Amino acid sequence: xxxxxxxxxRVGVHLAHAMDxxxxxxxxxxxxxxxxxxxxxxxxxxxxxxxxIDEDVLRKAGIEQADAFVAVTNGDNTNAMAAQxxxxxxxxxxxxxxxxxxxxxxxxxxLGLDTxxxxxxxxxxxxxxxxx
Amino acid sequence: xxxxxxGGGKVGYYLTQHLLVAGHEVAVxxxxxxxxxxxxxxxxGIAILGDGSDASPxxxxxxxxxxxxxxxxxxxxxxxxxxxxxxxxxxxKRTIARINNPKNEHIFGVLGIETTVSYxxxxxxxxxxxxxxxxxxxxxxxxxxxxxxxxKQVPPASPVIGMTMSxxxxxxxxxxxxxxxxxQAIIPKGTTHLEEGDEVVAVTAVxxxxxxxxxxxxxxxxxx
Numbered sequence: 001x002x003x004x005x006x007x008x009x010r011v012g013v014h015l016a017h018a019m020d021x022x023x024x025x026x027x028x029x030x031x032x033x034x035x036x037x038x039x040x041x042x043x044x045x046x047x048x049x050x051x052x053i054d055e056d057v058l059r060k061a062g063i064e065q066a067d068a069f070v071a072v073t074n075g076d077n078t079n080a081m082a083a084q085x086x087x088x089x090x091x092x093x094x095x096x097x098x099x100x101x102x103x104x105x106x107x108x109x110x111l112g113l114d115t116x117x118x119x120x121x122x123x124x125x126x127x128x129x130x131x132x
Numbered sequence: 133x134x135x136x137x138x139g140g141g142k143v144g145y146y147l148t149q150h151l152l153v154a155g156h157e158v159a160v161x162x163x164x165x166x167x168x169x170x171x172x173x174x175x176x177g178i179a180i181l182g183d184g185s186d187a188s189p190x191x192x193x194x195x196x197x198x199x200x201x202x203x204x205x206x207x208x209x210x211x212x213x214x215x216x217x218x219x220x221x222x223x224x225k226r227t228i229a230r231i232n233n234p235k236n237e238h239i240f241g242v243l244g245i246e247t248t249v250s251y252x253x254x255x256x257x258x259x260x261x262x263x264x265x266x267x268x269x270x271x272x273x274x275x276x277x278x279x280x281x282x283x284k285q286v287p288p289a290s291p292v293i294g295m296t297m298s299x300x301x302x303x304x305x306x307x308x309x310x311x312x313x314x315x316q317a318i319i320p321k322g323t324t325h326l327e328e329g330d331e332v333v334a335v336t337a338v339x340x341x342x343x344x345x346x347x348x349x350x351x352x353x354x355x356x
Contacts, residue, residue, distance in 0.1 A: 053209050055235065077185055077213040084212075084243050103187040104213070107221050 001025065002066045004092075006052035006082050007073035008035035011098065015070065020045045027061045030073075052082040055089065068094040076101050080108050087113065133157070136198045136224075138184030138214045139205035140167045143230060147204060149175060159193040185213040187221060195222040204230045212236075215245045246276035268345055273338060281309070282341045284348065286330045291350030298322035303352055306343050307335045 001024045005012050008030035016039060020026045026045030029052050030036065036047045050057030052073065063069065069086035071079035076099040083097035096114045099105040105117035133156050137144045140162030151158045152175060161184040162168050171179035182189025184205065195201065201218035203211035208231060215227035231237050231250040240248050253270070271281040286293060292300060297308060297320050311318040312331035318324060326332070334344045346352050 053236070053239075054233070055239070075209065077207070077209040080216075081209040081212050081239075081243075085239055088242050089239060101186065103221070104185065104217065107217060111216075111220060 001068060002062065003027070003068040003070065004029060004058070004061050004063055004066050004086075006030075006069070006071045006079070008032075008038060008047075009072065009074055011072045012070075013038045015072070016045060017043060027066075029057065029061050051078075053078060053085065055085065058082075058085065058090065063090045063092060066090075066092050068092065068096075071095075071097040076104050080104065080113070083108075083113055133199040134159075134194070134197060135200045135202060136161065136190075136193050136195055136218075137202045137204055138162075139203065139210075139230070140164070140171050140179060141204070141206060144202075144204040145171060145175075147202065148178070152176075152178075161189045161193055185210055185217055187217070190217065190222060195224060198222070198224050200224070200226045200228065202228045202230075206232055208232050208236045208240075212240060212243065212245060215240075216243070219244070241275050247274060268341060270341065271333065275338065278338045280336055280338045280341050281333060282336065282344050283331060283333045284344050286326050286328055286332060287348060288328050290326075290328070290348045292326050292348055293328050294325055296323050296325045300347065300352070302347070303343060305337045305340065309333050309335050 003019055003024055004027045005016050006029045008028050012028060016026050016028050020043055027048060028039065028045060029048045029050060031051045033049055048057065048061040052071065063086060069092045071082045073079055079097040079099060083095050086092040087095045096116060098116045098118065099108065100119050102117050102120050105115045109115045135151055135156050136159050137148050138161045140160045144160055148158050148160050158178055160171055160179045161182055162179055163183050165181055168179045168181045180189050180193050195218055201215060201224045203214035205211055211229040215229050218224040218227050227245060228247045228249065229240055229245050231240065231248045234250050234252045237248050237250055269283040271283050273280045308320055310333040311320055313327060332344065336343055
């Protein structure tokens with residue numbers, strides 16, 4: 001599978017490694033060059049420098065051939081916009097966006113985006129552990 | 133009208149000032165406390181501190197009763213999400229987005245934000261206006277209704293010089309809305325004629341903007 005991961009933070013790095021080791025064709029996009037250092041030397045995928053809401057940067061990352069696009073920058077709005085570009089402009093078959101804000105997450109989920117909200121997931125999990 | 137402006141920087145500030153003078157009810161959402169303070173001091177208690185793409189300041193500002201939401205921050209991703217949240221979460225009918233990178237205008241259109249204002253495009257338009265080749269200037273595009281406003285100067289020796297509106301037999305879905313002659317605005321009637329150097333503002337369907345250029349080249353004139 002050809003996958004583009006936008007945002008080279010903790011989640012982006014973790015996901016990039018997992019997908020790379022599972023034999024997928026991984027490209028990580030980040031606007032900050034230093035972020036790529038976190039990928040380490042054992043990462044075998046590609047890296048593209050630039051902002052994820054720029055069509056030209058996304059093309060350079062191979063979005064036209066991508067099977068999946070994951071937006072995990074630290075900005076909810078960047079993730080929402082980049083994911084919509086991937087879905088509606090480039091018709092990427094599988095698009096996932098992370099959003100910390102539960103309200104925005106719900107809004108974009110209702111709009112047809114696949115979203116993940118770590119805030120709610122974390123709260124639910126913690127509640128379960130406390131209740132147990 | 134009730135207008136909510138998101139982003140209280142220079143653009144948001146002067147826009148708000150202007151809208152207040154025009155008699156509108158305005159609220160500004162801005163995340164920088166210093167800017168909020170300045171707005172409250174200068175324009176009154178109409179500024180709310182918060183992230184404009186967050187639902188709670190939107191609710192506090194009364195987004196559900198806003199006639200228009202204007203996203204005027206310096207970040208296109210924020211402006212997109214502000215407009216989409218205003219529409220989807222709060223049912224605001226009309227949203228206007230400032231676009232910082234002209235490349236994003238197309239994306240905003242695809243994602244359902246019809247009215248966008250791009251400074252870079254506006255500056256380019258101003259520069260084009262000053263270029264003696266009299267390029268066609270795109271003034272405004274209303275994507276939701278598929279209309280475009282374009283402007284062009286009547287070039288020397290154009291076949292339309294001296295012709296009246298009714299003589300030109302203008303095509304369907306095309307209207308000469310305004311003529312600027314010697315710094316005076318003329319709303320044309322059927323008997324109004326064109327002169328060399330007139331700045332002509334036309335309304336056309338999106339995609340048909342070059343009809344104005346064709347007109348000035350004499351290609352649209354139907355011979356009697």
